[in-house]
Amino acid sequence: MKLNWHEIDRFLTGEAWSGSLIRKHTTELADVIGPRWGGSSQDRMTAEYISNQMKTAGLDRSEIEPFEIDTWNHGSVSITLPExxxxxxxxxxxxxxxxxxxxxxxxxxxxxxxxxxxxxxxxxxxxxxxxxxxxxxxxxxxxxxxxxxxxxxxxxxxxxxxxxxxxxxxxxxxxxxxxxxxxxxxxxxxxxxxxxxxxxxxxxxxxxPLIRVSVDSKYFDSEAYNTVAELEGEVYPDHHLILAGHHDTVIGTAGGNDNTSGTIGVMETARTLSVLRDVLGIRPGISIRFATWSGEEQHLQGSRAYVSRHYAEDSPQRENKPLLNINLDELSTGHMKGIVLTFPHLRKFIQGQLDTMDDGLKCHVLSHMDAHSDHFPFVEQAIDAAITWRWRFWGRHEDANFHHETGDAANKLNVRELKEYVGQLARLLLRLSHVPPNDWPVNPVTISDVNRMIERDAGRSHPTFH
Ligand SMILES: [Zn+2]
Known part of the structure; x- marks a missing residue:
């Protein structure tokens, strides 16, 4: 199939911008539902909202996948000086x-x-x-x-x-x-x-001085909720890519930056590609899955539950692994500068695709294992997984330096930059989906390679956050 990328790019960029539902989703997720601690009733409401919106956007499949979460909560906490x-x-x-x-x-x-x-x-x-x-x-x-x-x-x-x-x-x-x-x-x-x-x-x-520390807290199990939607590929429907981000927040914050931004990035990229199919009749070649995870703030439990259910070596429902997982987290920290891989073998290939977009986006490779977000459970299974480059040493927006605190409210979501992310992610994913799976560089990484890298890096400082 010959695709007219000029026409496609013009359509995706325009739709990401002028068809945007970012405002509506921000209001619903960050202001109406608010804090969304994994395993809470708000987590369930969030999953239902996202899953329904994916259906409304015309995705071929949109489901909620519950999982059991090992969770915690606290009541009153105090530090006092009795004397x-x-x-x-x-x-x-x-x-x-x-x-x-x-x-x-x-x-x-x-x-x-x-x-x-x-x-x-x-x-x-x-x-x-x-x-x-x-x-x-x-x-x-x-x-x-x-x-x-x-x-x-x-x-x-x-x-x-x-x-x-x-x-x-x-x-x-x-x-x-x-x-x-x-x-x-x-x-x-x-x-x-x-x-x-x-x-x-x-x-x-x-x-x-005498000091008193008092914490009322408890550990318990609960049910938490991932969401998964899919646009089926028309040429290679049995292979898939994943765009994902966590929809849960820590306690007491609406998480405008962390991670209402990434959640809406997933929803909007899905919607934009769905509209492309409806209006121009252009579908992805490889299937694209759009997932939002719960329990990220609690040791990545949602993405890990999904990976172990679908991709782990010993999983009863083991499916073909994704060719690539792209993880969106804290997109208000800086505009999109590129893609950061965990393993190096896809770097040239992805850079080649980015070059055809001509936005100056770069593909880099992490020099160390990074367990700070939901790409990591994929990495643990030696699956290619990437994060978006927002900043490293430079390029971070100081006014969006908010996460895990009350101040990370709806106003920390940067609407214009998120529109740009959506357009660029839709263009990149569609390009990647039209490269035949056999033309992708082979992933040579094994789970024991990954375990060695984890061993090497555990307990060491992570330069990304300095
Ligand atoms: Zn996050």
């Missing part, structure tokens, strides 16, 4: 923080580097300690999760972690390494305080 008129210190638990109610003298461990912890080691057993999340500036950078482990190994009972963001902002964070550790229940309790209250505690800490 300072019960002064209340700003507090927010780390995700999956265990329940605790403890009073001990406060010990300041600085940044919890090796020498700081060694110096206080004899006194750390059972103690509540104060530690900065920001790295010690003259020590090679260690993730905070590694410093949490060091304090736990030294016997500390709880950590008060000082938020690096200022102005009272506090974002939910994780206390464990995502590369090779599953959800934790027994790790040390970690509670965050604001930069300002952290500075207050640091000033009074030399007197070792």
């Amino acid at each position: 300072d008129n019960d002064r209340i210190i700003a507090s927010l638990p780390f995700l999956r923080c265990k329940p605790i109610d403890l009073v001990t003298p406060l010990l300041d461990v600085g940044h919890a580097t090796v020498h700081e912890v060694e110096e206080l080691r004899p006194r750390l057993n059972g103690a509540i300690v104060l530690a900065s999340i920001s790295p010690e500036p003259f020590t090679s950078i260690e993730p905070f999760t590694a410093r949490i482990s060091r304090l736990a190994d030294a016997g500390a009972s709880a950590i008060i972690a000082i938020e690096p963001k200022t102005g009272g902002r506090m974002e939910y964070a994780n206390s464990d390494e995502w590369l090779n550790v599953g959800p934790q229940k027994d790790a040390i309790a970690v509670v965050k305080t604001s930069s300002e209250d952290g500075a207050y505690l640091r000033r009074v800490a030399p007197n070792e």
